[in-house]
Amino acid sequence: MIDPVTLEVVRNSFPAAANEMAEDLQRTSYNMMIYEVRDFSCAIVGASGELFAQNIGGVSHFVADLDVVIKDAVERLGIASFRPGDAILMNHQRVCGQHLNNMVAYTPIFVGEELFGFAMVRAHWVDIGGLSTGFGAGGGMVTDPWVEGLQFDQVKIMNEGVANEPLMKFIADNVRYPEAAMGDLRAQLAACAVGAQRVQELVDRYGVDVVRLCLARVFDDTEARCRMAIERIADGEYVAEGWLDHDFVDRDERVMVVAKVTVSGSDLTVDLTGSSRTRRGSINARTRAAAFIAYKGITAPLEPLNEGSFRALRVEIDEGNFMMATFPAPMAQWSIAIPTAVDVILKALAPALADVVPAGTYGTLGGAMVFFGNDPSRGGKRFVSQTIEGGGWGASPSLDGQNASVSVCQGDVRNAPIESLELKYPLLVERRALRPDSGGAGRRRGGLGQVTDIQNLVPGTWSMSSIPRETCPPWGLNGGRPGQPGYCDVRLSSDGTWENGGDTRKVVGAGAAQRKATGGGGGWGDPLERPLEEIDVDLLEEYVSPERAEIDYRVVVDRATLTVDRGATSVRRSEFDDAPR
Numbered sequence: 315m316i317d318p319v320t321l322e323v324v325r326n327s328f329p330a331a332a333n334e335m336a337e338d339l340q341r342t343s344y345n346m347m348i349y350e351v352r353d354f355s356c357a358i359v360g361a362s363g364e365l366f367a368q369n370i371g372g373v374s375h376f377v378a379d380l381d382v383v384i385k386d387a388v389e390r391l392g393i394a395s396f397r398p399g400d401a402i403l404m405n406h407q408r409v410c411g412q413h414l415n416n417m418v419a420y421t422p423i424f425v426g427e428e429l430f431g432f433a434m435v436r437a438h439w440v441d442i443g444g445l446s447t448g449f450g451a452g453g454g455m456v457t458d459p460w461v462e463g464l465q466f467d468q469v470k471i472m473n474e475g476v477a478n479e480p481l482m483k484f485i486a487d488n489v490r491y492p493e494a495a496m497g498d499l500r501a502q503l504a505a506c507a508v509g510a511q512r513v514q515e516l517v518d519r520y521g522v523d524v525v526r527l528c529l530a531r532v533f534d535d536t537e538a539r540c541r542m543a544i545e546r547i548a549d550g551e552y553v554a555e556g557w558l559d560h561d562f563v564d565r566d567e568r569v570m571v572v573a574k575v576t577v578s579g580s581d582l583t584v585d586l587t588g589s590s591r592t593r594r595g596s597i598n599a600r601t602r603a604a605a606f607i608a609y610k611g612i613t614a615p616l617e618p619l620n621e622g623s624f625r626a627l628r629v630e631i632d633e634g635n636f637m638m639a640t641f642p643a644p645m646a647q648w649s650i651a652i653p654t655a656v657d658v659i660l661k662a663l664a665p666a667l668a669d670v671v672p673a674g675t676y677g678t679l680g681g682a683m684v685f686f687g688n689d690p691s692r693g694g695k696r697f698v699s700q701t702i703e704g705g706g707w708g709a710s711p712s713l714d715g716q717n718a719s720v721s722v723c724q725g726d727v728r729n730a731p732i733e734s735l736e737l738k739y740p741l742l743v744e745r746r747a748l749r750p751d752s753g754g755a756g757r758r759r760g761g762l763g764q765v766t767d768i769q770n771l772v773p774g775t776w777s778m779s780s781i782p783r784e785t786c787p788p789w790g791l792n793g794g795r796p797g798q799p800g801y802c803d804v805r806l807s808s809d810g811t812w813e814n815g816g817d818t819r820k821v822v823g824a825g826a827a828q829r830k831a832t833g834g835g836g837g838w839g840d841p842l843e844r845p846l847e848e849i850d851v852d853l854l855e856e857y858v859s860p861e862r863a864e865i866d867y868r869v870v871v872d873r874a875t876l877t878v879d880r881g882a883t884s885v886r887r888s889e890f891d892d893a894p895r
Contacts, residue, residue: 316527320520324528328367329618331512332356336369339435339505344497346738347438347700350730354437358509359384361393361429364621366529371726374610375603375652375679376416376436377619382409383418384432387468393429396422399475401503405442406467407459408641411600412648414442414463415449419471419502423510425517433509435502440698441490445646448684448700448777454562455818456596456646464488472503490686490696529620536622540613541580544626547666551576554662555588556654556674556789558782561595561636562647562817568785569597569636571651573659577666582609583628584659590636597782598639599648604655605629607723611660612667649679650782653721657708657788664791669711673754673836674788676705676763676800678781679721680729681830683766687774689740699739701730703746705832706753706761706797708788715761715797715835717748717857729766740771749798749831751859755866756794756837757844762857763800763832769808769825776828778802778815787833794837795866803829841867842887850877 335356340349347353355372359365363381386409387395387402404410404418420434441447444463445455456462464485471478485499486492517525551574558569572588584605592598609627610619617623631638637651657674664671681703688694707715707722720727732743744767753760770776781800788797804815808825815828849867852858853876860871863878868890870882 316524316531320524321528321531324516324520324525325532327512327516328358328620329370331509332358332367332369334512335433335435335505335509336372338508339437339501342501342504343437344494344501345440346730346734347440348498348501350734351700351702351728352726354435355725356505356509357434358431358513359434360431362388366431366620368619370618373725373727374607375601375649375723378602378606379410379412380434380436383420383434391468396429397474398422398424399472400470401472401506403466403469403471406465407600407645408467409600411639411645413446413449413646414459414465415439415446417442417466417502419499419506421503421506421510423513425514425522428522430513430517430522433506433513435505437498437502439498440494440700443488447490447686447698449682449779454595456644458644459642462644462646471499491698533620533622533625536614536617536620537625539617540623541626543613544577544582545580547577547663549577549579550666552662552666554658556658556661557786558597558651558654559785560782561593561597563595564593569593569651571655571658573655573662575659575662581626581628583630584608585630586637586655587630587632587635591634592639592643593636596644596646597650598636598643598645599651600638600645601648601652602629602631603723604637604652604659607652608656608659611722612663612670649723652723653677653679654783654786656723661789668792671791672710672715673708673756673760673791673794673838674797675707675721675835676788676797676833677783677786678705678800678832679723680704680727681766681800681832682779683768683828683830684777685739685741685768685770685774685828687770687772690772691740697739699730699735699741701735702727703729703764703766703830703832705763705800706788706834708791708797708835709754709756709758709760709794709838711758711838714759715753717762718764718832719761735768742769742771743767744769744827748857749834750856751862752798752834753857754788754790754795754797754834754837755841756790757839757841758794758837759844759852759857760788760790760794760797760835760837763798763834765829765831767827767829769827770822771824773823776804776815776820776822776826778804778818778820778828780815780817781833783833788836790836791838793840795841797834797836800831800833802831805829846878846880846883853877
């Protein structure tokens with residue numbers, strides 16, 4: 315028997331500790347990707363990698379790839395290799411399967427002489443050497459991990475409380491922004507210390523046996539809630555596919571994502587083995603994240619994460635699949651496929667969850683914009699600016715899609731504020747606005763993408779990234795229309811014209827600019843069933859242009875009032891219905 319008050323204290327203490335880790339990290343980090351964009355995740359895990367808690371809002375596509383770090387360390391180094399005061403760095407693609415900027419720092423948590431678990435932080439460093447500046451090198455520039463940057467394979471940065479100073483110097487000497495790297499590393503280790511302290515306080519209060527009993531009950535309760543959600547889905551096999559245009563090297567070959575979802579009682583299996591094999595381009599990864607995110611979304615999306623969240627889920631991804639590629643396959647663009655894979659899994663389940671599953675999203679993690687160079691106003695100091703611009707989500711049976719939001723894969727990640735970009739870097743944000751007509755038409759309209767124009771005021775380099783789903787736009791459901799795909803343009807001078815930016819790096823002079831237009835979400839339901847008063851709002855808010863409204867919704871728009879002319883619309887629709895097919 316577990317005292318119910320104690321159970322609830324323990325149930326909430328672990329997520330609270332992970333959230334406190336996140337607050338500590340955000341307040342002490344040096345790079346905008348952490349303290350503004352929030353591209354990180356904090357977690358407390360057990361000695362075998364089992365998930366005790368992840369911070370609320372932590373990057374969703376990190377959760378599936380934390381346990382493998384601990385399991386690899388225990389298998390290779392052994393439990394006895396960990397001592398109080400140790401800290402380990404890990405970003406090696408052999409295990410982590412992500413771009414090298416995503417650095418994991420973790421510390422062991424001891425209760426007396428016993429290893430109880432680990433506090434972990436995965437956070438986005440602005441640079442890790444090589445071509446990693448910003449979000450990693452774009453397109454086909456990275457052909458292997460060594461080109462991308464430095465790799466750390468379970469390396470102790472702290473040994474029983476003593477810093478490995480030669481290694482610290484090695485890192486600082488081999489990254490472009492050592493102040494940011496060293497500052498972010500210290501912030502990660504401080505966050506881990508907070509997590510470890512909170513766990514130790516909890517164990518001191520209740521005893522390790524009670525805490526473990528409570529955790530087991532928490533896991534069981536979470537599993538039961540998830541199984542209840544799966545049980546309402548009809549047993550069967552559901553299949554869907556989607557694709558990306560190319561892998562940035564073999565541009566004539568699509569990268570396929572095929573999802574077969576099998577429901578049997580309260581068990582759910584996501585089979586991705588039909589997807590494309592390992593590619594020459596850097597679109598490869600080693601991750602189960604897409605299946606984890608989709609499963610969490612249909613079971614208990616608002617519940618805290620723990621090991622019980624995924625007990626009823628089985629993920630099948632074979633070695634050699636481009637989402638389970640084997641080192642040294644290039645993985646700099648590892649995350650590109652995850653939103654599409656999540657969408658495809660949900661698309662497969664749409665027939666069984668018609669009242670829940672939304673149409674397709676804009677299909678990328680976000681519109682990444684990176685500019686770096688030297689700032690004369692700060693004595694020639696090197697800088698790198700970063701932001702992630704949101705796009706349109708798919709409409710659902712009950713709601714229009716969200717406008718300009720980051721992918722469901724990214725938790726609370728957000729774009730960098732205009733004020734921060736212009737205050738801290740020699741940049742001018744010329745425009746950040748919703749993108750009219752980008753959302754797919756439907757009874758519920760797809761969310762709008764956005765368009766962002768940023769001018770650089772000093773010479774430097776733009777890291778360009780094309781949108782890899784131009785030929786697979788966000789799909790509509792139940793008669794809804796697809797959303798518009800995104801694009802990336804560059805302007806080489808302040809009075810120049812916009813041209814396709816591709817997916818490489820552009821060395822530019824002062825006055826150049828990058829434009830990132832993100833896609834819109836797919837619509838849901840027949841566009842002719844959209845209430846006219848909602849079309850009025852779309853027109854007045856300039857979400858939809860009069861021209862597109864007349865085409866997509868078969869209405870007549872009064873240009874003077876920007877509202878639907880009811881009488882003329884009724885006549886037009888009746889004439890269309892009477893026309894021969």
